[in-house]
Amino acid sequence: MKYWKISTLLLLTPFFLQCGGEAKVSSDKLDQRIDSVMMLMNLEEKIGQMNLFTSDWDVTGPTLRENYKEDIVAGKVGAIFNAHTAAYNRELQRIAVEESRLKIPLLFGYDVIHGYKTIFPIPLGEAASWDLEAIERSASVAAAEASAAGLHWTFAPMVDISREPRWGRVMEGAGEDPYLGSMVARARVRGFQGETFENADKVLACVKHFAAYGAPEAGREYNTVDMSDRMFRDVYLPPYKAAVEEGAYTVMTSFNELDGVPASGNSYLLHDILREEWGFKGIVVTDYTSINEMVLHGIVADEKEAGELALQAGVDMDMQGAVYYKYLKQSVEEGKISVTQIDQAVRNILRVKFILGLFDDPYRYFDTEREKQVLFSQANQEAALDMARKSIVLLRNENQTLPLSKELRSLAVIGPLADSQNDLIGAWSGAGNGNDCVSLLKGLQDKAGTAMQIRHARGCDFEGTDRSGFAAALSLARQSDAIVVAIGEKGRMSGEAMSRSDITLPGVQEELVKALVATGKPVVVVLMNGRPLAIPWIAENTPAVLETWFLGTKAGNAIADVLFGDYNPSGKLTMTFPRNVGQIPIYYNHKNTGRPFEPNTTWTSHYMDVPNSPQFPFGWGLSYTTFDYSAIQADQPAFGKSGSVTLRVTVSNTGLRDGEEVVQLYVRDLVGSVTRPVRELKGFKKINLKAGSQEEVTFTLTAADLAFHTRSMAFEAETGYFDVFIGGNSEADQSIRIQLTE
Numbered sequence: 108m109k110y111w112k113i114s115t116l117l118l119l120t121p122f123f124l125q126c127g128g129e130a131k132v133s134s135d136k137l138d139q140r141i142d143s144v145m146m147l148m149n150l151e152e153k154i155g156q157m158n159l160f161t162s163d164w165d166v167t168g169p170t171l172r173e174n175y176k177e178d179i180v181a182g183k184v185g186a187i188f189n190a191h192t193a194a195y196n197r198e199l200q201r202i203a204v205e206e207s208r209l210k211i212p213l214l215f216g217y218d219v220i221h222g223y224k225t226i227f228p229i230p231l232g233e234a235a236s237w238d239l240e241a242i243e244r245s246a247s248v249a250a251a252e253a254s255a256a257g258l259h260w261t262f263a264p265m266v267d268i269s270r271e272p273r274w275g276r277v278m279e280g281a282g283e284d285p286y287l288g289s290m291v292a293r294a295r296v297r298g299f300q301g302e303t304f305e306n307a308d309k310v311l312a313c314v315k316h317f318a319a320y321g322a323p324e325a326g327r328e329y330n331t332v333d334m335s336d337r338m339f340r341d342v343y344l345p346p347y348k349a350a351v352e353e354g355a356y357t358v359m360t361s362f363n364e365l366d367g368v369p370a371s372g373n374s375y376l377l378h379d380i381l382r383e384e385w386g387f388k389g390i391v392v393t394d395y396t397s398i399n400e401m402v403l404h405g406i407v408a409d410e411k412e413a414g415e416l417a418l419q420a421g422v423d424m425d426m427q428g429a430v431y432y433k434y435l436k437q438s439v440e441e442g443k444i445s446v447t448q449i450d451q452a453v454r455n456i457l458r459v460k461f462i463l464g465l466f467d468d469p470y471r472y473f474d475t476e477r478e479k480q481v482l483f484s485q486a487n488q489e490a491a492l493d494m495a496r497k498s499i500v501l502l503r504n505e506n507q508t509l510p511l512s513k514e515l516r517s518l519a520v521i522g523p524l525a526d527s528q529n530d531l532i533g534a535w536s537g538a539g540n541g542n543d544c545v546s547l548l549k550g551l552q553d554k555a556g557t558a559m560q561i562r563h564a565r566g567c568d569f570e571g572t573d574r575s576g577f578a579a580a581l582s583l584a585r586q587s588d589a590i591v592v593a594i595g596e597k598g599r600m601s602g603e604a605m606s607r608s609d610i611t612l613p614g615v616q617e618e619l620v621k622a623l624v625a626t627g628k629p630v631v632v633v634l635m636n637g638r639p640l641a642i643p644w645i646a647e648n649t650p651a652v653l654e655t656w657f658l659g660t661k662a663g664n665a666i667a668d669v670l671f672g673d674y675n676p677s678g679k680l681t682m683t684f685p686r687n688v689g690q691i692p693i694y695y696n697h698k699n700t701g702r703p704f705e706p707n708t709t710w711t712s713h714y715m716d717v718p719n720s721p722q723f724p725f726g727w728g729l730s731y732t733t734f735d736y737s738a739i740q741a742d743q744p745a746f747g748k749s750g751s752v753t754l755r756v757t758v759s760n761t762g763l764r765d766g767e768e769v770v771q772l773y774v775r776d777l778v779g780s781v782t783r784p785v786r787e788l789k790g791f792k793k794i795n796l797k798a799g800s801q802e803e804v805t806f807t808l809t810a811a812d813l814a815f816h817t818r819s820m821a822f823e824a825e826t827g828y829f830d831v832f833i834g835g836n837s838e839a840d841q842s843i844r845i846q847l848t849e
Contacts, residue, residue, distance in 0.1 A: 156185035186214035196257030197473035212469035216260035220535035223252035225487040232656030234281035235678040236497035246298025255481040264295035266346035270692040273326025275605030278637030282681030289349035296353040314350040316361030356389040377421030392424040423452035495658040495665030500678035501729040508650035510672025517560040519587035533657030534602025550663025601637025677767035679728035695725035695837040696784040726836035732762030745846035760796035780818035
């Protein structure tokens with residue numbers, strides 16, 4: 108049954124358009140349907156489609172602008188965000204399609220970043236799994252739950268590359284590397300959007316924040332970004348391009364400026380690159396009030412001028428700022444903006460609404476029975492547990508402290524995060540509820556049952572200097588066979604607007620760890636945090652350190668499985684951990700200098716008080732087993748630009764446990780027309796090896812894998828010699844030299 112038709116549309120055969128690059132109907136047919144709507148719209152209704160307004164939830168339910176119903180009826184709203192649940196959104200949709208003149212359906216969006224109701228690990232944690240299938244599955248579950256709750260659109264994935272751990276939003280991304288970041292971006296777009304919207308169980312992906320938002324000066328949120336075009340295109344731009352190539356239907360502008368122009372008014376970004384170079388046909392939406400903020404940037408005199416600049420640059424939809432709402436008609440009347448420019452933006456918006464099938468059935472996402480069945484289902488929780496286990500990184504494990512023996516008689520569980528639930532779902536946790544999260548203490552109690560005495564003491568708070576809890580914690584520790592201490596950041600100490608100038612452990616948490624280590628009992632540090640931390644004393648003096656991020660709904664179960672050896676950790680870092688904040692920015696794919704570091708030499712690039720090397724490098728992660736790499740073999744020493752080279756290495760599990768290893772391939776271009784990084788990730792494979800077994804892993808490199816922006820800014824590979832490294836992290840020392848010829 109069709110719920111809505113405009114009489115003109117009756118002339119067209121209804122269709123259902125599928126996504127994924129395989130259109131089931133011609134673009135001409137889609138254009139005809141868009142035209143049939145456009146010809147009926149007046150200027151105010153066109154501008155209305157370009158407005159996205161928020162719904163703010165409070166104790167009695169959600170509310171919009173005071174006159175939101177009148178705006179919807181008048182056709183002055185095209186989309187709404189922060190409104191969710193099938194019943195509530197259905198009512199707003201009813202107003203749009205039954206009471207407005209043209210009955211154009213609304214889009215509903217929400218920040219479903221790492222889960223809607225079932226919460227998965229923060230994206231930085233998921234990326235540490237290096238498991239693209241699991242990451243795609245995580246996004247797919249989030250899409251299923253979000254769509255069941257009446258949502259069409261998620262403002263994810265965030266694909267910003269960042270080398271700046273002071274910046275709180277690193278928790279939303281995949282880390283510092285453009286190759287891995289691009290692969291993760293593609294996986295998340297596939298998970299959110301799938302192959303088709305036919306079953307109304309997928310949502311629109313929104314690539315953000317376009318562009319270079321992850322490089323703010325001083326690591327401070329919303330701050331200026333300034334870099335060369337070469338750096339921008341080689342390091343920061345690739346994941347956005349990958350996500351667009353994967354078929355993402357929407358892109359969000361960033362808050363920062365680039366080359367002196369704020370992103371929401373930057374035609375180089377939105378027109379030249381996104382539309383012209385990449386051929387993007389979807390919706391460009393701003394971040395929250397970022398058009399308005401161009402006035403404070405100082406590039407326009409007032410909001411009206413800001414709206415004109417934004418539309419001229421290529422912004423289709425204004426999130427919350429109401430600049431288009433207030434001023435765009437006046438700008439048209441004054442000749443500052445043309446109706447043709449508005450028409451193009453509206454066409455982009457209507458196209459996506461048609462693709463979702465909303466013109467055929469505007470209520471197709473509002474099934475309350477499906478909502479009950481899908482949200483927080485057992486299958487979804489199992490997927491969250493699997494992802495949480497895979498996201499954990501074993502940073503240190505001296506004397507095989509881990510896994511803990513199940514024969515322990517007693518275990519002390521200490522620290523401000525030991526019995527927390529709300530913190531473990533992290534920032535940007537959608538509609539997740541901390542009460543649904545399994546704490547570490549609960550996970551350990553469930554794992555140990557009655558055979559082991561699990562005792563808990565908080566010890567200290569996250570912040571402040573209160574040490575009054577130390578005595579009870581130390582007394583309990585001395586009575587126990589082993590100690591697990593859960594420390595880190597509060598769940599909301601990372602995320603938007605959560606920059607920190609000091610990324611050491613806050614408060615007296617490190618002092619607590621030192622006191623526990625001094626007891627002489629085995630101590631396992633469980634880190635929970637949304638960014639790399641500077642923890643030099645802990646990294647060098649505690650027997651075992653487990654990085655668990657914020658793992659979401661099943662956090663406690665996943666950590667308990669790893670602590671007791673029921674799951675062998677396989678995660679690898681995707682951001683470098685510095686020794687101290689003075690090393691920032693520190694990242695593996697840096698360039699050499701004319702005076703590279705040499706030991707015991709003064710006039711080279713080095714610090715006087717700390718090594719150049721990081722605490723833990725990119726790609727680092729231990730296992731409860733050990734892996735050995737054979738010498739690398741190449742099928743030929745040289746290959747041409749139209750050919751390829753195949754590289755082989757045999758990886759052996761030399762330990763006593765089955766385990767997974769992320770085999771990583773890095774390349775160094777020895778001589779280029781511009782300076783090149785000391786290493787660049789160009790491939791990885793995650794393999795599972797039984798104890799005592801081995802596997803040959805192969806990689807194929809082509810000239811395209813070696814391309815970069817040359818001195819002339821052409822994107823191409825240059826002939827010459829390359830060193831290839833294969834191993835378990837970015838400091839792998841197994842290498843072979845190959846040559847690229849014409």
